[in-house]
Amino acid sequence: MECIRALYQFLVLSIQLLYRPLRREPPDITPTRCAILELPNELLEAIVTHLPQHGQMLIGQTCRRFQAVAHRNLPAQKYRPDTSEGRLLYLSHRARSLPDRWVCTECIKLHRINVSDTPANSLYTLYKKFRLSHIHVQLTLKYTRLNKMEQRYEDYLKSLIAPYHKYLRPNDLDTNKVKRKYSVYPKIVNGRYLLHTVWRYYQAKGPISMQSMGYISICPHREGPSLTGTLTEFYASRMSLDTQAETNGAVNNDPRNGLDVCIERAFRLLHTEVCSSCIYCTTDFSVRASQKEVVVSVWQDFGGEDTAFSTEWSALVFRLRCVYYHFGSIRKLYDQAD
Template structure:
């Protein structure tokens, strides 16, 4: 059987990895399984290795129309697909490294852990249009809803997180919402706790949630109870450490202008967002573009995932990767246009069904 040039190159580079640059190209592997067996986990050395990048490129090309495999950037290898794997159940990953071993390759809320393999498979199944993959595609693009406690130190609000993934014009878009519903008290910045919507935009409404080393908290070994304990945070220092981001600014603006939806966008990644406060709830809406059907090393993906930080930490955009600027509001508009078209199609189908029903009514 004749092998494609891409796979021949793949075998060549895996051979070089094993035997060094002097290995003869003609003595490469004779089948894909033997070659891929040599693509062992490289502890992310792929980003520093030219040969690793070439191998990854060929793997992506080979797997493009292989519905039962996905490309793992951690192992530089193909892994079999698990039908139960989705952002809602990432622990079903077939990577031998385990899904928890690559946190900076994941994005999202604890109830929605998006990895690049989910994007790969969603594009692949959408392109192949095979009925047997339809159920898994629905799982990959399923919306999710989960309750959470916004601020455990001030539990005056109840939280609900929702995520709505969708492929729009060859881009993987995600619409997320964080809804804060008052309990006994009205919604407040403190009650919202802390929130990070991307690697560059975060909000801390309660300075007590900041790590102790950033709030001036120290251990008191001579307190009135005779034992050690934590002193109260220094309010002035804590307030100085609260993140000063576009998200923080529009949260404050939204509380000053109830009922108005205050909009903004991230200057460092393709993320649009808004905040709206009413007596019934406070809601943060986020629209994000994770790129097209490309490599897990594309900036369109890595800009959302590489800065592995505690959401309570003040967010310094200079410490996180950046991608090409996007037009503010453009991602929201793309998602909204798609939803309007979907509603239009639903209405048309409903009218068609009603018309067909009228034909057969005697």
């Protein structure tokens, strides 16, 4: 009998030793403290009331306690901003962590992305040209900020920020048949969407002139449509070259100093870069001319990860606002990131 009892104890001990490595100890779960949630409800409500409406809606989705506080401040709106800008801000903050969503400024809703929609192949225009929409700026900035994305989003980011090149047809009125090349180089610097655009004109049958260069537009405050297709009115007027400042090849930052004045001066001062900027939007530009080639370069800042109501986007696309900045700062910021 003693032998049977000893054998039984041995079997039980052996089974325990075999199963010991398979057993998992329960994790030591210690509740994470949140300092702000330890404040009394009166203080939390005072803090929430100082937030904008879309901020109150967003913080109300973080936990039950903030949800109760937000409900007390927004009972009538039923968690819906009362302005278009407020709804865009709310949806933009919601989409910040959603790589497959973008905010539509037309219907003010979230839509799924289409990886075939890029500035070089926009789904919102019938013409094959570079057309920058706010969706492209929005997604490029978001993908640049996010980490550990799926491969399809990484590939989409590469196509969104890829350089664009196109050879343009000669001007119909140009008997010299000047060759023209249009290039765009997007870049994200310090969380801002910068765009470097270059027009190159090459001599063909005869010399290059302002007439043979034809139509060109650098921002909405000059003649013709901008890169986004927004129609603008003629604003740049001619000035006497004798009244222009010629310090280091720079043109005075005056609204009358249009691109045509810079081009005219560049033809007079060959191999000298003539620089200027727009006083209404974030645009720096320069012109360099020689007997065989003319290069027009433009640097623009389309702003950070914001809605279409942002100051930079509104000034560059809709001409609704004015942006004041230091002359040449956009070009300097773009070149420093190389």
